[in-house]
Amino acid sequence: MPDDQYKVKPQQILADFGEFALRSDDLDRILAEACRLVGEATGTARAKVLEILHAERQLFVRAGVGWDPGIVGHLCIPMEEHSSETFAIEAGEPVVSQNIRKEDRFGVPPFMRDAGVVALVNVPIFLPGGRAYGLLQVDDTEPRDFGDDEIQFLRTYATILGPVIDRLLLTRALRSTEERFRLTVEAALDYAIYLTDPQDQITDWLPGAEAVFGWTAAEAIGQPSAMIFTPEDREKAQDKWEIEMASSEGVAPDVRWHVCKDGKRVFIEGSTRALRDQDGMLLGFLKIGQDVTERRAGEKRLQESEERFRQFGDASSDLIWMRDAETLQFEYLSLAFERIYGERREEVMSGDTLQRWADLIHPEDRERALSMIHQVRAGERVLNAFRIIRPSDGETRWIENTDFPLFDSTGRVQRVAGIAKDVTEAKLGAARLEVLVNELQHRSRNLLGVVASVASKTLGAEGAAADFQARLSALSRAQGLLSQFGSDTAEVGALVRAELEAHTEVGPPKVAVAGPKVLLTARQVQNFSLALHELTTNAVKYGALRDSKGQLSVTWTVDRDEKGQRRLTLDWTESGVDVPPGTETRRGYGRQLIEQALSYALRARTEFVLGEDGVRCRIRLPLL
Numbered sequence: 001m002p003d004d005q006y007k008v009k010p011q012q013i014l015a016d017f018g019e020f021a022l023r024s025d026d027l028d029r030i031l032a033e034a035c036r037l038v039g040e041a042t043g044t045a046r047a048k049v050l051e052i053l054h055a056e057r058q059l060f061v062r063a064g065v066g067w068d069p070g071i072v073g074h075l076c077i078p079m080e081e082h083s084s085e086t087f088a089i090e091a092g093e094p095v096v097s098q099n100i101r102k103e104d105r106f107g108v109p110p111f112m113r114d115a116g117v118v119a120l121v122n123v124p125i126f127l128p129g130g131r132a133y134g135l136l137q138v139d140d141t142e143p144r145d146f147g148d149d150e151i152q153f154l155r156t157y158a159t160i161l162g163p164v165i166d167r168l169l170l171t172r173a174l175r176s177t178e179e180r181f182r183l184t185v186e187a188a189l190d191y192a193i194y195l196t197d198p199q200d201q202i203t204d205w206l207p208g209a210e211a212v213f214g215w216t217a218a219e220a221i222g223q224p225s226a227m228i229f230t231p232e233d234r235e236k237a238q239d240k241w242e243i244e245m246a247s248s249e250g251v252a253p254d255v256r257w258h259v260c261k262d263g264k265r266v267f268i269e270g271s272t273r274a275l276r277d278q279d280g281m282l283l284g285f286l287k288i289g290q291d292v293t294e295r296r297a298g299e300k301r302l303q304e305s306e307e308r309f310r311q312f313g314d315a316s317s318d319l320i321w322m323r324d325a326e327t328l329q330f331e332y333l334s335l336a337f338e339r340i341y342g343e344r345r346e347e348v349m350s351g352d353t354l355q356r357w358a359d360l361i362h363p364e365d366r367e368r369a370l371s372m373i374h375q376v377r378a379g380e381r382v383l384n385a386f387r388i389i390r391p392s393d394g395e396t397r398w399i400e401n402t403d404f405p406l407f408d409s410t411g412r413v414q415r416v417a418g419i420a421k422d423v424t425e426a427k428l429g430a431a432r433l434e435v436l437v438n439e440l441q442h443r444s445r446n447l448l449g450v451v452a453s454v455a456s457k458t459l460g461a462e463g464a465a466a467d468f469q470a471r472l473s474a475l476s477r478a479q480g481l482l483s484q485f486g487s488d489t490a491e492v493g494a495l496v497r498a499e500l501e502a503h504t505e506v507g508p509p510k511v512a513v514a515g516p517k518v519l520l521t522a523r524q525v526q527n528f529s530l531a532l533h534e535l536t537t538n539a540v541k542y543g544a545l546r547d548s549k550g551q552l553s554v555t556w557t558v559d560r561d562e563k564g565q566r567r568l569t570l571d572w573t574e575s576g577v578d579v580p581p582g583t584e585t586r587r588g589y590g591r592q593l594i595e596q597a598l599s600y601a602l603r604a605r606t607e608f609v610l611g612e613d614g615v616r617c618r619i620r621l622p623l624l
Contacts, residue, residue: 010153013041014160027168031063034161038138039065042150046117046139048072049125049161050085052132059085059134066139067115075111082107088122089132094151096121099143112139119144121151123158127166136161190290192268195275197284200225200243212268212291214261225287228258230265246272246285254289267293319420325377325405325413328354340399340422342392362387362396369401376403376416385423398424489519492528492568496554499532503540510548515556518568521624527593527601528621534590535572535617543614544574550614551575558623566623574614594619 020033035047048064057079064072079086084106088095097120100108112120119140125133136158138146146154192212195204205220213220213228220227226239233239233256245252254270270289276282313320313334319341322332330353333345341348341360348356354373361369365386372384384401403418496513500506506513520528536545544550556570591608594617598604605620 010041010149010156013037014157017157017160021164025168025171027165027172028063030164030168031161032065034136034157035063035065038136038154038157041153042138042140042146044138044140046141048137048139049134050077050137051134052079052089062134071111077109080107083109084120084122085135085137088135089124092124092126092132094121094123094155096146096151098145115139116141118142119146121146121154123151123154125158125165126162127169128163133162133165192270192287192289192291194220194225194287195284196225196243196287198282200239200285203284212260212266212289213258219261225285228260230257230259233257242272243285246274247282250274254287258289265293266291267296317421320417321420322406322415322417323354323373325416328373328377328416330354330357331415340397340420341388342390342395360388360391362389372401372403373416376405376418377413379405379413381405397422398427489521490525492518492520492556492570495520495525495529495532496556499529499536500552500554503536504545510551511545512551512553513555515554515570516558518556518558518623520568520621524602524621524624527598528619531590531594531598531619534593535615538590538615539574542579543577546577550577561620561622568619568621568623570619570621572615572617572619574616577614579610579612579614 017034017037021030024030024033031049035049038047039045044066046064046066048067049062050059051062052058053060053076056076058076059079061067061072061075061077077083077085079089084095084097087106095106097103097106097108099118100113100120101118108117108120117139119142121138123136123138125136127133136154138154190208190211192209193206194202194209197203202220202223202225205215205217209220210216215227224239226234229239238256242252242254251271251273254268254272256268257265258268259265268289269292270287273286273288274282275284275286313332313336316334316336318334319336320332320334321330321337323330330349333349335345337343337345337348343360348360350356354370358366358370369384369386372382375382381402381404384403386399386401387396388399389396399420400423401418401420403416405413406415406417408414493513493515496515497506500511500513504511539545539550539552544552551574553573553575554570555573556568558566558568561567594606594608598606598619598621603622607616607618609616
């Protein structure tokens with residue numbers, strides 16, 4: 001190419017490229033045009049732009065002319081250490097290969113050899129700030145010595161390309177950011193977002209604002225933002241105060257009730273922010289607010305619920321408490337704590353609250369009380385009684401705690417809670433009552449003994465007097481069992497064994513006793529024990545307990561009668577007894593007691609049969 005012609009054409013190429021770059025904002029089109037113009041200027045009709053993919057350490061054929069479409073926009077070249085491309089980028093200057101058949105400095109990618117490339121020049125492209133973007137690569141199918149003018153032209157071309165690429169990359173990033181922002185703003189329907197001009201007239205009404213307030217963009221734009229303020233706030237000029245504060249301070253809070261298109265009111269938590277250009281001129285206002293009406297109502301309900309709970313807790317004579325399940329620190333103590341424990345709540349609610357509470361517990365009960373807390377944290381419900389020593393007066397008090405876990409929605413124990421009461425007076429009263437009952441039982445047994453002694457001395461020790469004394473002994477044994485079981489109940493098995501043991505050794509094979517645990521009331525025990533006494537003494541005198549041949553079985557069960565009421569059924573069965581002829585019709589006091597007195601006093605049903613080998617008696621007794 002003649003020198004003067006070359007000098008004119010590159011200048012024209014640069015001018016044409018500059019005009020094209022100014023008219024277009026499509027990076028791919030601009031790079032393709034750049035390659036075409038370079039190929040035309042150098043007369044090779046071949047050029048390409050390689051973009052660095054830093055993460056993959058590869059060069060991507062981003063644009064090109066004179067190349068197979070399968071190469072441009074698809075092929076990636078590894079940035080190998082001994083390639084001319086890598087060297088040009090790292091050196092920051094053009095690298096020329098006049099004839100790749102004689103090239104021994106660098107490797108050449110196979111696809112270029114296959115395409116018939118013989119000569120090539122790599123010119124690095126840098127973005128503003130010195131960041132490497134890639135390469136402008138010009139290829140020729142003949143050996144060629146690229147001259148200084150061509151190299152300088154290509155360097156100039158690459159230098160122009162850098163800012164153009166940077167501008168378009170920034171534009172693309174900005175558009176992408178703007179698009180993401182637009183999508184985000186349009187999707188944020190929980191937030192009312194809108195813009196106003198310096199006079200606070202609405203200029204932009206985004207979908208969130210329409211979703212919250214009900215007005216469409218067409219209805220809202222051009223209206224004063226005061227349209228969403230309540231009449232009372234407009235009367236107080238709150239809308240004007242808001243923009244005045246935003247103008248002077250940069251931002252103003254917008255936390256108040258607002259009005260919707262349908263007249264409904266919503267509570268907004270948001271702000272008004274002044275928008276200014278780089279010279280400080282006010283452009284308008286950005287207003288963002290969230291509809292928190294439901295949350296506010298929920299918080300109000302929660303506050304009311306907490307207040308009701310606090311009033312309930314403070315009014316309760318029992319102590320209500322709550323701990324965090326993880327730390328076991330108190331979260332709540334009702335007012336009753338101070339009366340029961342004799343310590344101010346503030347003292348126990350500060351610091352290590354678990355240790356402060358433990359310090360109030362009697363040393364002998366402390367470990368057990370703490371273990372109960374850990375059981376509840378593991379999900380158990382426990383009833384615990386322990387003693388405390390009150391700091392206020394040094395008095396020892398009994399506390400009864402009902403501890404239980406509180407679970408979250410996943411079933412995990414979130415809190416440990418409980419109700420405690422001072423049961424000191426009740427315990428002292430129960431102890432006194434127990435002493436009194438024991439004394440009464442003791443005196444009753446003594447009285448029965450005195451009566452028996454008086455009867456023996458008055459009537460003699462034989463005959464009817466002996467029977468009378470034996471019956472008094474049976475009543476005395478029953479009184480003893482009532483005292484043992486707590487004064488108001490006695491267990492059937494204990495009554496049966498006590499009466500049998502008073503006359504014989506209880507055990508197989510002679511005597512068999514079996515049945516579930518059943519409690520009888522004091523009123524039932526008196527008559528029931530007398531019936532057992534009569535059966536036992538009869539068995540000793542005439543039946544299975546008279547000699548070694550007889551056997552006795554006493555069993556009982558619990559079921560329900562035809563009306564569904566629980567009842568006890570006791571079977572007294574004797575066998576192996578030689579019953580003298582004529583005794584089947586004998587009806588003594590014991591049989592009358594069983595058949596008549598039990599029926600009258602206890603509404604019992606009885607069956608008494610004196611068979612050939614002994615007595616069979618069944619007693620059905622309603623249970624309370």
